[in-house]
Amino acid sequence: xxxxxxxxxxxxxxxxxxxxxxxxxxxxxxxxxxxxxxxxxxxxxxxxxxxxxxxxxxxxxxxxxxxxxxxxxxxxxxxxxxxxxxxxxxxxxxxxxxxxxxxxxxxxxxxxxxxxxxxxxxxxxxxxxxxxxxxxxxxxxxxxxxxxxxxxxxxxxxxxxxxxxxxxxxxxxxxxxxxxxxxxxxxxxxxxxxxxxxxxxxxxxxxxxxxxxxxxxxxxxxxxxxxxxxxxxxxxxxxxxxxxxxxxxxxxxxxxxxxxxxxxxxxxxxxxxxxxxxxxxxxxxxxxxxxxxxxxxxxxxxxxxxxxxxxxxxxxxxxxxxxxxxxxxxxxxxxxxxxxxxxxxxxxxxxxxxxxxxxxxxxxxxxxxxxxxxxxxxxxxxxxxxxxxxxxxxxxxxxxxxxxxxxxxxxxxxxxxxxxxxxxxxxxxxxxxxxxxxxxxxxxxxxxxxxxxxxxxxxxxxxxxxxxxxxxxxxxxxxxxxxxxxxxxxxxxxxxxxxxxxxxxxxxxxxxxxxxxxxxxxx
Numbered sequence: 279x280x281x282x283x284x285x286x287x288x289x290x291x292x293x294x295x296x297x298x299x300x301x302x303x304x305x306x307x308x309x310x311x312x313x314x315x316x317x318x319x320x321x322x323x324x325x326x327x328x329x330x331x332x333x334x335x336x337x338x339x340x341x342x343x344x345x346x347x348x349x350x351x352x353x354x355x356x357x358x359x360x361x362x363x364x365x366x367x368x369x370x371x372x373x374x375x376x377x378x379x380x381x382x383x384x385x386x387x388x389x390x391x392x393x394x395x396x397x398x399x400x401x402x403x404x405x406x407x408x409x410x411x412x413x414x415x416x417x418x419x420x421x422x423x424x425x426x427x428x429x430x431x432x433x434x435x436x437x438x439x440x441x442x443x444x445x446x447x448x449x450x451x452x453x454x455x456x457x458x459x460x461x462x463x464x465x466x467x468x469x470x471x472x473x474x475x476x477x478x479x480x481x482x483x484x485x486x487x488x489x490x491x492x493x494x495x496x497x498x499x500x501x502x503x504x505x506x507x508x509x510x511x512x513x514x515x516x517x518x519x520x521x522x523x524x525x526x527x528x529x530x531x532x533x534x535x536x537x538x539x540x541x542x543x544x545x546x547x548x549x550x551x552x553x554x555x556x557x558x559x560x561x562x563x564x565x566x567x568x569x570x571x572x573x574x575x576x577x578x579x580x581x582x583x584x585x586x587x588x589x590x591x592x593x594x595x596x597x598x599x600x601x602x603x604x605x606x607x608x609x610x611x612x613x614x615x616x617x618x619x620x621x622x623x624x625x626x627x628x629x630x631x632x633x634x635x636x637x638x639x640x641x642x643x644x645x646x647x648x649x650x651x652x653x654x655x656x657x658x659x660x661x662x663x664x665x666x667x668x669x670x671x672x673x674x675x676x677x678x679x680x681x682x683x684x685x686x687x688x689x690x691x692x693x694x695x696x697x698x699x700x701x702x703x704x705x706x707x708x709x710x711x712x713x714x715x716x717x718x719x720x721x722x723x724x725x726x727x728x729x730x731x732x733x734x735x736x737x738x739x740x741x742x743x744x745x746x747x748x749x750x751x752x753x754x755x756x757x758x759x760x761x762x763x764x765x766x767x768x769x770x771x772x773x774x775x776x777x778x779x780x781x782x783x784x785x786x787x788x789x790x791x792x793x794x795x796x797x798x799x800x801x
Contacts, residue, residue, distance in 0.1 A: 316696045317341035318352040322674025324367045324605070327662035332672060333374060334679065335364035335658075340376050342403050346662075346670060347681050347696070351403065358408030362394045368444040370451075374399045377441035377453060384437060393440035393455060396467055411436045412453070412461050412470040419500075421493060423474045424485020430472060430493035431500045433458045442511050442557075447535055448518035454510040457495055460523055462536060475523065475530050476541045477505045484538040506554065506575060507541065514559035514568075522568060522591070524556025526575055531591050542591050544580050549593040552583035560606025564616035567632065571603035571620075572596075584620055586633060597633035598622070607659035609669060617688075619671070621656035626673055628688055639689040642673075642680055649695050652720035652764055653677035677711075677719050702726045702760050705790050709782065713798035716767025716774045721797055723748075723763045723782060730755045731788035735763060737797075738781045745780065746770045754786075767799055775799055 319338030326333040334341040339362070340353040355361055362378035369375070378394045393411035400407075414432040421430045433439055439458035446452065451463045453470075460473040476483045477491040497504040507527030514522045523530040528543030529551060544550045551572040558571035567588045574580040584598040602623040609617040620627045620636075627636040642651040651673075658674035664683065668691075671682040684691040699710065699722070707725035714721040723735065735748040746769050754761050765782070767774050777799055784793040 314350055314352065315348070316698045317350050317679055318354055318698050320678045320698055321657075321676045322679050323364065323657045325607075325658040325660045325672050325674050326367055326369050327660045327670065327672050328369070329662065332662075333367055333369065334674065335367040335376060336674075337363050340364050340367070340374075340403075342374075344402075346664065347672075347694070353403070358397055358406055360394070365393075365440060365442055366444045368446065370446040372400065374403060375444055375451070377444050379440040382437065390437050391440045391456075392438075393436045393458065396441065396444070396453065398467065407467075409467040411439060411441070412455070412458060413439065414472070421472060421474060423483075423489065424487070426485075426487070426489045428474060428489060428491070428493055429501070431495070431498070443513045443559075445513045445515040445521075447515040447521055450515075450535065452513045452515060452521065452523075452536070454513040454523065456509055456511060458510075459493070459495060459508055460510045460513065460536075473536050474539075475507055475510075475525065476539055477503070478507050478527050480541070481546050482538070482540045511555075511557050512559045512571075514561055516561045516566075516568075522559055522570075524559050524570060526555050528554045529556050529559075529570055529572075529591060540591075542594070544577060547592075547594070549595070551585035551594050552596045552599065553580035555580075558603065558605040560608070560618075562608050562616055562618060564608070564610055564614060565632075569606045569618060569620075570594075571605065573602065584633065586618075588632075595633065597629075598627060598636065601627070604657045605659070607661060607672075609661040609671065610663075619659040619661075621659045621673065621675075623655050625654055626656045626659060630688070637688045642695070643693060644695040645692045647695070649697065649762070650764075651675055651678050651680055651695055652722065653718060655718050699724060699762075704728060705793065707784060707793040707795045709795050709797045712796075713800040714767070715801055716799065717801060720764040720766050723765065723784075723795065724760055725784055725793055726760050727754065727756060727786055727788035729788045731786045733761075733763075734785045736783045736785075737765060737769075738783065739775075740779050740781075742781065745775060748782070765797070774801070777801055 319336035321337035322334050324335035330346050332343040342351045362380050364376050365379045366377045375398045377396050381389045382392045384390045395411045396409040397406050416432050418432045421428045441453040441455045443454040453461050461470045463470045492501055492503045494503045495508040507525045509526040512524035519535045521532045528541050530539045530541050532539050543554050553572045554575040555573040556570050560569040569586045572585040573582050582600050583596045584603050585594045585596050587594045603620050607619040617630045625638050629636050653675050655676045661669050661671045663669050669684045673680040679696040681694045682691050702724050704726050709721050709723050732751045733754045734750045737745040739745050780797045782795050
C-alpha cells in the first residue's frame with residue numbers, strides 16, 4: 279500500500295524561473311509569459327496568503343501576486359530554478375522559501391521523484407539564494423543522540439530524497455524529505471542536520487534513553503531495519519519549541535524543538551488517528567487544534583480520513599472517513615471564530631464546527647465568464663481578509679486556481695477562476711490536459727471563431743465512428759478571443775469510454791473548414 283501511495287506523490291517535471299520573457303509549453307502549444315493576469319500553471323500544490331500578497335507553489339514553479347491576484351509574477355525556467363517544480367512553500371520573517379523537485383527516469387524506464395533543493399528570497403522574489411538538496415557523505419553513518427551513538431543509513435542520493443514540506447520554529451528551518459528524513463538548519467540552510475525520530479518499535483525517545491536502533495527508512499546493504507516512521511512527508515512548527523512531524527508511521531511531537539519525541543499512531547492510543555501515513559498537517563490558531571491528513575498505510579485496520587486533536591495529540595477525533603485529504607486551510611473570523619477547509623480528491627470541504635458537519639460548494643464557476651473548475655481534485659486552500667467584511671478564499675486544484683470573494687455564508691460571493699492556456703490562432707484547436715482521466719477532470723477543447731456563431735462538436739473513436747455529439751448548433755460567443763468547451767469522457771449513453779485515442783470535429787459557419795483534434799483518454 280505504501281508503494282501505491284507513493285506513486286501519487288511523484289512530482290511531474292515542471293518549470294520555474296525569473297527572467298522577464300520565457301517560453302513554456304502547455305499541450306502542444308508554446309506561450310511566452312512573464313507578468314500576467316494568471317499564474318502560468320493550472321496545478322497548484324501550496325498557497326500562502328497574507329494581506330495583499332499571495333504565493334503559489336505550482337507544477338510550473340512559483341507564482342507571486344502583490345495585489346490579491348489581479349496581477350502575477352511567474353518564476354519560470356531560469357537560474358537558480360531551471361525546470362524544477364515547487365513541492366512546498368514557506369514564509370517566515372519576510373523571507374520566501376520554496377523546495378523544488380522533478381521526475382527523473384531511473385533504470386531504463388522507472389520514473390522517480392528527485393529533490394533539487396531549496397530556494398529562498400529575502401527581497402520579495404527579486405533575488406534568490408539556492409541551496410542543494412541535503413545529502414550525506416558515504417561515511418556519515420553515525421549520529422550522536424544524547425548518551426547514544428546511533429547508526430544512520432547515509433542518504434547519498436537525491437533520488438526519492440525530495441522535500442514535501444517546510445516549516446519553522448525559533449531560528450530553525452525544518453524540511454520533510456521522504457527518504458532524506460527530517461532535517462533542520464539553524465544557519466539559513468548553509469548546513470543541515472539529520473533529526474532522529476522514534477523507530478516503528480518505540481513510541482517515544484529522549485536523549486537520556488538507552489537506544490539500540492538505526493536511523494533507516496529502508497532495508498539494504500546497511501542493515502535489515504526498515505522504519506516507516508523514518509519516511510517523512512509533513513512537518514509543522516506551531517511555536518518556538520513545539521513541532522509535529524508526519525511520516526508513513528504516524529505523527530511525532532516534540533516540545534523541546536526536535537530533541538525528544540512522542541509518537542502517535544493508529545494502534546498506540548485509545549482515540550487514535552485514522553491511518554499512519556500522514557501527508558499533511560495544519561494548525562488552527564483560533565483554538566490551537568492540530569489537523570492531520572491521515573491516510574491508510576499498511577495495517578488493515580487503518581483507513582483514510584482527517585484526524586484532529588484539541589489536546590496536543592493525546593486524543594484524536596476522526597472526520598471525513600475515506601476521503602483522501604491533502605492539506606488544510608483556515609478562515610479566521612474576528613480573531614476567535616474559525617472555519618477549517620480541507621482539499622481532497624473529491625472536492626473541497628469546509629466546517630464551522632470542528633468537523634461536526636461539512637459543506638461543499640454547489641459549483642465553482644467564474645462569476646463573470648461562467649468558466650468552471652473542471653476537476654474533483656484539490657490540493658491547497660487558504661484565506662485572507664480583504665477588508666472589514668470581505669474575505670478571499672483561495673483554492674488550488676489540478677485544473678486551475680480559484681479565488682472566492684466571500685461576503686456572507688459558506689461559499690457565497692464572487693468566484694474568479696484563474697486559468698492558463700496557450701493562445702489559439704484562427705482555424706486552430708487543441709485539447710488539454712492531454713492525455714486526461716475522466717475520473718479526475720474534464721478535457722478542455724479550445725478553439726477560435728471568426729465571429730459569434732452556432733457550433734457543433736462530435737467525438738469519434740480511432741475508427742472514426744461517432745461516440746458522442748458533444749454540442750449541436752449551440753450558440754457560442756467569443757470571450758477573450760477564444761472559446762473552450764468540455765468533454766467528460768462519456769459516450770452518448772453516459773458511459774465513460776475505454777482508454778485510447780479519440781478525435782473531435784468542430785463545425786461552424788464561422789470556420790473556413792471543419793477543425794479536428796486528438797484526445798487521449800487514460801483512466
